Amino acid sequence: MNINKETKVGIFVVIVLLILAYFSVKVGKIRLFKPPAYTISAYFKSANGIGPGTPVTMAGIKIGTVEKISLENGLARVYMSIKKEYKVYPQYVAAIRSMSLLGESYISISPAGAEQLSETKESLNKEVIRSEITPQSMSALIMKFSKTAGDLEKVSKSLKNSIGTKTGEKNIKAILHNIAALSINLNRLVYENQQNVNVIMSNFASISKNINGLTVQNDAAITRTIHNFDAISYNLKTELPAITENIKGLSKNLNYIVAKNRGNINNSLKNINADTKKLKLTLNELYGISSKINNGQGTIGRLVNRNSVYDNLNGSLKGINNLVGGYSQFQVKVNANSQYLARSEGSVSQLNIKLQPSPGHYYELGVASVPMGYGNTYGETQTTTYTTNNPPSGNYYPASVTTNTTQYSYSNSIKFNALIAKNFYNFTLLAGLLYSTGAVGVNYYVPDTGKNLKLYARAFGFNADNNGVSEDINAGIAYTFYRHIFLDAGYDNITDNSQRSVYFGGGVKFTDKDLKYLIVGGKMPTP
Structure with a gap:
């Protein structure tokens, strides 16, 4: 059965409308049929943060929503619609919980310590359950x-x-100077002994691994050791009085020894005091060195306090920041689409990659499969000669007849795209190669649509004699309705009455972030 072009277009439009209706219902979360439910209620001192449509949950699972709220005897009575498959019993308790610090709330229903109910008992239906104190x-x-x-x-x-006094300020400055000097010394010490620190950490890791292996291999021995410790603790408990008496005797002997050697102990304390003074002098010298460095004295001081060093370092950091910032703005977008040409019953399929180093401009590279002679009649002429055996005599009966037949073909060929684009507000101007021919174009993004609705026009085929594509101007409209899916339609060969044709089609598009999620298997970001 042959289907004319109008019927094909009508079938395609119906399919597109069904797809749009499905995604509208899916994205808008429209519920066509209300599930069976029953109503319960609870009293609260305050219903602040909740209203009709507020979720009702049990054990973190949504089991219903708030239907309405009324005021009864100074209390808020909240009516809740519960799905039929979930049962709520009189012992259950309702409480208002907060989802976040912004004040968004929900109602949580819990058994509140009630005993497990048998399956034969009926759940509530249009009755009141208890409520907790409102948070x-x-x-x-x-x-x-x-x-x-x-x-x-x-x-x-x-x-x-x-x-806050001058004396306190002076003391704080002195403390901060000491801390700064100490941090410099510690930093130098760690830097100079970094290799030793790494070796120590490696040794600790090896020791930990060996201890773990010994623990696994000697599990029985460790168990016996614990039992031995238990026996020792029991023996200590029984023999503790005797041990206490021995300790008392030992303390008496120690007191006698201390009293007898008091002079020696005093000398030791004097030596410790002298060493402390030497340590204080050493810290003062370190403080003097750090002060000289801070004041710009000496080679190290001039190096630390020289403005040129800071300026050079700051310039280097700015250069790195600009480089990293430019890389973060770079985006890669992939676009695959196909268009059906109603007049020639052919199709144009493309795969384009958009390289966008900044929001103001981008480069588009791609490959396209287009019908041979796209935009013009393309065909080959064959000559056929018919010869008649024993024809009648006369000029009206030739011996042979020659017939010229032209067969038209629209087999596809591969072409390439290479365009440069510049953005101006809601307009984008394009120039370069389209279907391996010189081309220019313009896009217009309708405001307040998030760049989802686009009007466009293309003029190409300026070097048609060399590429099999004639001069052509087309214009159309494209709409992205689910972030990655778009439809477009338009008019091709506007200036040529013999080849003018309607086209329609669609495609998919992804960004580099989407491709990353597809490769690693994660969840793609939602619009």
Whole structure:
């Protein structure tokens, strides 16, 4: 059965409308049929943060939504629609919980410690369940935070009065200088002994591995050792009185020894005091060295405090920042589409890669499969000669007849695209090669559509004699309706009445981020 072009177009439009309706229902989460449910209610002192449509959950699973809220005797009565497959019993308790600090809330239903009910008991139907004490609202928490802030202000004033004087400021500066000197010395010490630190950490890892192996291999021995410790602790418990008496005797002997050698102990303490003074002098010398460096004295001081060193380092960091920033703006987009030409019953298929180093411009490279003679009649002429055996005599009866027959063909050939594009507000201008011929074009993105609705026009085929593609101008409209899927339609060969044709088609497109999620198997980002 032959189907004319109008019927084909109608069938395609119906299919596209069905697809659009399916995705509209899917994306908009439209529920065509309401599941069977029953209604319960609970009283709360405050229903702040909830309203019709608020989720109702049990054990983290959504089992219903809030239908309505009414005021009864100064309390908020919340009516909840519960799905029929979930049962709620009188012992259950409802509570208002917060999803986040922004105040968004939901209702949580829990058994509240009730005993497990048998399956024969009926659940509630249009009855009231208990409710917990309503949690504090954000305003109450803010008041508590304000009170805490007042207490902190009092503490800060006390600190200001104690260390805000000139003497306190001087002491703090001295402490900070000491800390700075100590941190420099520690940093130098760690840097100079980095290799030793790595060796020590490696040894620790090896020791840990060996200990783990010994523990596994000597599990029985360790168990026996623990039993032995248990026996020892029992013996200590029984013999502790005798041990205590021995310790008392030992302490008496120690007191006698200390009293007898008090002079020697005093000399040892004096030696420790002298060593402490030497350590203090050493720290003062280190402080003097760090002060000289901070004041720019000496080679190290000039190197640290020289402005040119800072300027060079700052310039290098800016260069690195610009390089990293430019790389972060670079985007790669892949576009695959196909268009059906109604007049020639052929198709144009393309695979394009868009390289966008900045929001203002991009480069588009691609390959296309187009009908031979796209935009013009293309064919081959064959000559056939028929010879008649024993023809009648006369000029009206020739011996042979020659017939010229032209057969048209639209077999596809491979062409290449290479375009440069520049963005100006809602317009994009393009120039370069389209289907291996010179081309120019323009895109217009309709405002307030998130660049989902695009009007476009292309003029190409400027070197048609060499590439089999004649001069052509087409224009169309494209709409992206599910982030990665788009449809387009338009008019081809606008200036040629003999080849003018309607086309329609669609395709898919992905960004480099989408391709990354596809490769690693993760969840693609949603629009």
